Amino acid sequence: MISPVNILDVRNLTVTLDLGPRGTRAVLTDVNLSVGENEVLGIIGESGSGKTVLSRALVRWVTSPLEIESGAISYRGNDLLRLPRAKMQALRGRKIAYIGSDPASALDPTLPVGRQIVEKLKSIEPDISNGEAEGRVIRLLDAVKMPGAKQRFEEFPFQFSGGMMQRALIVDALVTNPDLLVADNITQPLDVTVAAQILRLLRELQRDFKTAILFVSSSFGVINEIAHRVLVLAGGRVVETQSVQKLLAAPQHAYTKQLIADIPRIWQSSTEAVADEVSPAANDxxxxxxxxxxxxxxxxxxxxFANQFVxxxxxxxxxxxxxxxxxxxxxxxxxxxxxxxxxxxxxxxxxxxxxxxxxxxxxxxxxxxxxxxxxxxxxxxxxxxxxxxxxxxxxxxxxxxxxxxxxxxxxxxxxxxxxxxxxxxxxxxxxxxxxxxxxxxxxxxxxxxxxxxxxxxxxxxxxxxxxxxxxxxxxxxxxxxxxxxxxxxxxxxxxxxxxxxxxxxxxxxxxxxxxxxxxxxxxxxxxxRHPYTRALLSAVPAVEERPFKAETYLLEGEPPNPIHIPAGCSFRPRCPFALDKCAIDDPPLAARGRDELAACHLTEIDPHHQ
CATH class of the missing domain: 3.40.50.300 (P-loop containing nucleotide triphosphate hydrolases)
Incomplete structure (x- = not known):
């Protein structure tokens, strides 16, 4: 249940870009928004609409040549734009957290990931002991389903995949149990299965920690998966705000209508799909x-002096x-x-x-x-x-x-x-x-x-x-x-x-x-034909109903290490339908229909297995 109390209120926020001798140009103009306690507000717009500038302005991370020219950003009644720098720094990280779209650049490559998060926690809670801080970080790494959390604690960023680094940054953001999380396009660089896991994880954490989230994305499918309300930005201005379902069903502004028209339809009838196009000649x-x-x-x-092989x-x-x-x-x-x-x-x-x-x-x-x-x-x-x-x-x-x-x-x-x-x-x-x-x-x-x-x-x-x-x-x-x-x-x-x-x-x-x-x-x-293909499709962020349900097919965690390929079918450890023979025999890539190939024992039993 969303609380009617606003944790964040933004009024008439204007951000300008200094163009030197040519004056200034407005990047955001008179932006108004509010985020209620325990609410997820989505922000959407095309590239250049001002989404990232807005997300950084909300945590007061706008630097030259950008400048916040006017407006107010009120967090629990306190105007963040008028807070002394030291108080703002204390608030940011403790009560207001931020995650960007590039996890690799946010982590120090010279320190173990777990140690970096502990260092951040101790800077905010100096009285906490090392053991207590490490325990809290490892518990949170477990909570975000980091594979082998205790071992990963001592590993460096280069040993993490993109999805694992994004999980680590979520832990870094939530380790102090903040009231508000600003997430700027955090799923864009991730593949569909990891992105789906991150979205589900954020929904669970938001429910468990009662954290309000401002979620920035350029994908309506992603916004549909996580947000309660959505705000549409166009040219630095708010053109529409309403619940996600109402916006998708009845957009009011011409810009919103075009954004929705541009959403790729995957299973609904669409003139865009190339599903029925004739394939080029097989002999050419x-x-x-x-x-x-x-x-x-x-x-x-x-x-x-020993090697493994990827x-x-x-x-x-x-x-x-x-x-x-x-x-x-x-x-x-x-x-x-x-x-x-x-x-x-x-x-x-x-x-x-x-x-x-x-x-x-x-x-x-x-x-x-x-x-x-x-x-x-x-x-x-x-x-x-x-x-x-x-x-x-x-x-x-x-x-x-x-x-x-x-x-x-x-x-x-x-x-x-x-x-x-x-x-x-x-x-x-x-x-x-x-x-x-x-x-x-x-x-x-x-x-x-x-x-x-x-x-x-x-x-x-x-x-x-x-x-x-x-x-x-x-x-x-x-x-x-x-x-x-x-x-x-x-x-x-x-x-x-x-x-x-x-x-x-x-x-x-x-x-x-x-x-x-x-x-x-x-x-x-x-x-x-293959369960892995269905798992990928179950994770696609969409505004339509998916025929392959995440409850059945969505994969957890990361793919197995390519150094240690599982025996038999390599997908067997993650397959919800694995047979006994899958542990022994690696199925060949064989014809399963007209111009179709699949490597799965299930198709030998039922070619149309669903």
Missing amino acids: VILSVRNVSRIYPARDRNKL HAVRDASFDVRRGDNLAIVGESGCGKSTLSRLLSRLEVPDSGQILFMGEDIASMKAKRLLALRRKFQLLLQDPFSSIPPHLSIGRTIAEPLYVHGGLSRSEIRDRVAATMQEVGLSLDLFGKLPVGLSAGQRQRVSIARALVLDPELLILDETLSALDQVEQRKLLALFQRLQDQRGITYIYISHDLGMVRRACNRIAVIYLGRLVELADNRTTFIEP
């Missing part, structure tokens, strides 16, 4: 992966047809990014073949590989680190043409200009540095840099995962137009199943480095 293969494996040596910390990709075999939009999906750590590096020849497999247009790029000599690289390109996830900050946008896009040679400067300039226009970049940006570009604009620069060589295959490694649903829709429309005009083939490596449902005609599901299912769009989302 542009890329063939045959029994590819990649193993990395890793030091065994328990033995002197089985990142295990005996992967599949074909990519010309004109395909093939998705490769799975949890973090399942081998997706390793596979992308192998497909783009940034790494060489330990065994197997990768045939691009009939030639094995795995064993190819450097000179031939350089010539062939014009035909396949890799687009990475982070649009900020993948573009050099010291080069102009035009020079960045032109770089591949200079590497491969054969064109004059004027020809290069003409091709770069034409490609910029093709991807929707203004020619005014040609001579400018990338500073100030949005994430979507930066991705367009990366796309243009790849397209300038006229490739036939693009490998997109989480390329759209950092973007909101509006920007995703724009870039997916761009990819479709480029495919229609140029005949490009796409491989989407992603954990965003909503995007995959909208964009891809075939889906490969990978678990612990092994392909466990390969099928067309409709089969994957409506009649998947």
